[in-house]
Amino acid sequence: MTPDGSGKPLCGVITVKLGLVIDLDTCVGCHACAVACKEWNDGSPVSGPLSDYQPFGAEPSGVWFNRVRHYEVGDYPASKTINFPMSCMHCADADCVTVCPTGASYKREDGIVLVDQDKCMGCNLCAWACPYGARELDRSSGTMKKCTLCVDRINDERLPEEERQPACVLACPTHARFFGDFDDPDSQVSRLTAERGGFGLLPELGFAPVNRYLPPREPKPLTGLEDARSLLERGLASLASPLIRR
Amino acid sequence: MKPSLSIVFFTVSSGAGLGLLALIALVDVWPSRLLPSPAVARGIGLALGLIVAGLASSALHLARPSNAWRAFARFRSSWLSREAVFAAALIVVGLIYLALAIAAVEDALRVSVAVIACALSWTVLVCTAMIYASLKAIRQWHTHWTPLNYLLLAHWSGSVLLLGLARLFASDAAPFAWLAGGIGLTALLAKIGYWWAMNDASGLTLERAIGVREGVRPPGMTVAQARLLDVGHSHRTFLTDEFGFSLARRHATLWRVVAIALGFGLPAMWVVAPAGNGGLMFAAGLFCIMGLLAERWLFFAEARHTVRLYHGDAKT
Numbered sequence: 400m401t402p403d404g405s406g407k408p409l410c411g412v413i414t415v416k417l418g419l420v421i422d423l424d425t426c427v428g429c430h431a432c433a434v435a436c437k438e439w440n441d442g443s444p445v446s447g448p449l450s451d452y453q454p455f456g457a458e459p460s461g462v463w464f465n466r467v468r469h470y471e472v473g474d475y476p477a478s479k480t481i482n483f484p485m486s487c488m489h490c491a492d493a494d495c496v497t498v499c500p501t502g503a504s505y506k507r508e509d510g511i512v513l514v515d516q517d518k519c520m521g522c523n524l525c526a527w528a529c530p531y532g533a534r535e536l537d538r539s540s541g542t543m544k545k546c547t548l549c550v551d552r553i554n555d556e557r558l559p560e561e562e563r564q565p566a567c568v569l570a571c572p573t574h575a576r577f578f579g580d581f582d583d584p585d586s587q588v589s590r591l592t593a594e595r596g597g598f599g600l601l602p603e604l605g606f607a608p609v610n611r612y613l614p615p616r617e618p619k620p621l622t623g624l625e626d627a628r629s630l631l632e633r634g635l636a637s638l639a640s641p642l643i644r645r
Numbered sequence: 646m647k648p649s650l651s652i653v654f655f656t657v658s659s660g661a662g663l664g665l666l667a668l669i670a671l672v673d674v675w676p677s678r679l680l681p682s683p684a685v686a687r688g689i690g691l692a693l694g695l696i697v698a699g700l701a702s703s704a705l706h707l708a709r710p711s712n713a714w715r716a717f718a719r720f721r722s723s724w725l726s727r728e729a730v731f732a733a734a735l736i737v738v739g740l741i742y743l744a745l746a747i748a749a750v751e752d753a754l755r756v757s758v759a760v761i762a763c764a765l766s767w768t769v770l771v772c773t774a775m776i777y778a779s780l781k782a783i784r785q786w787h788t789h790w791t792p793l794n795y796l797l798l799a800h801w802s803g804s805v806l807l808l809g810l811a812r813l814f815a816s817d818a819a820p821f822a823w824l825a826g827g828i829g830l831t832a833l834l835a836k837i838g839y840w841w842a843m844n845d846a847s848g849l850t851l852e853r854a855i856g857v858r859e860g861v862r863p864p865g866m867t868v869a870q871a872r873l874l875d876v877g878h879s880h881r882t883f884l885t886d887e888f889g890f891s892l893a894r895r896h897a898t899l900w901r902v903v904a905i906a907l908g909f910g911l912p913a914m915w916v917v918a919p920a921g922n923g924g925l926m927f928a929a930g931l932f933c934i935m936g937l938l939a940e941r942w943l944f945f946a947e948a949r950h951t952v953r954l955y956h957g958d959a960k961t
Contacts, residue, residue, distance in 0.1 A: 466882075
């Protein structure tokens, strides 16, 4: 709804829908994004620290905003390994916000879903409402924690502009993560989504997740492979034969 | 879902109290006086005790109870907030009703308070049920059966307690036995209907969850089966603790038998018995609540959250 209630976009009104694009083609499943997320947000004033339970004990565990899982699709030999990072999808219709009784969970104008740590009573209902497992209760603080899209980085004007991105995006060594505004059709995330058939997870549940996943590319068929191989073999033979036959 | 005992006890205890309060209020405003005032007062007291015990238990579920007072804040969107608001209102109205019944006031005020108490009881019950039924991420809860079961089971346990009061205090307890029998049979059928409906093959799959249809698959294939290779964490996490609970099928059957035998079978035998003594009445109420605790435990244990797909479950 626009300020005049007409539903028509007003001149000068800018809507923003921030989110991530994750390229399943290039992700190698190294967990660097998850580790960078943990490192940055542990010191974040928004919802840090991300508590660890017995970090040097027998069963280390703790709060993470981003978790990478690995799947095999299809049966060997026609199978493919898919590395699958998941964090908050910053849903347009976020049920985690709707079910929250205290108002601790809220959605910002720019689309980021956050938890006000001072208001949360730790009832877990938002975690139950989220199909993506994006929310984790911190046993130390008794409050719910989740991906903030590094809200304390992306708007920090003291940082060089190219660093005003979520920690996971900056850390990715294969450039499989992109951050941007999905409401802007010319943004990198919008163009990538359009070009590569980017999709949101489980849209049938009706939460309108914002983050997009790019499916693996279909490999281009190699043309002239047989020619190349026979050329190479003949070349090698012509080089080797004078030596062998000497 | 992990069956959190504080929540299991809360829904069963408060449910019995709310069902009892609603039925007592209805009986109380009935044109012909079926229960004398002292019995009504005792019933209201018992109902409020069960409701408060349940609400206190629900607070144990909170990881930061010092913020519990904030739960009234989102009445317009959150069923949990609505439940908190209506439950608080119900306690106030219930105490007024209790005072009127103890004072044996017989006027329009008592009738109106009784009507409000009944309406509030039903509202709180619906709110509690909707907390679960509104969660789209949990197929076994996101169904019309959930509010139906919560309402009927609350009234069934309430009617067993009410029948106990009637056999102690009313001149004719037969109408109360018919009431309990009717509600009990309906509640049992609705619970079996829920179990039957949950057996269907619908639900989301791991392939659906990771987007095999959208292109996450080997080149050249249109369909493919997916399986978890590695879950990415070495030990339990919040997600595995909260959503990883699994119940073996044969255990589920055993729990269902226990829930039906204790929750319905034994109390029903007492309901149809021509008359019962005090000890039997106590046992019937206790068995009914124990059976419903098993039923509610199952309601949690058998619910499979969607995030389990990402942890490797083939379907929800």
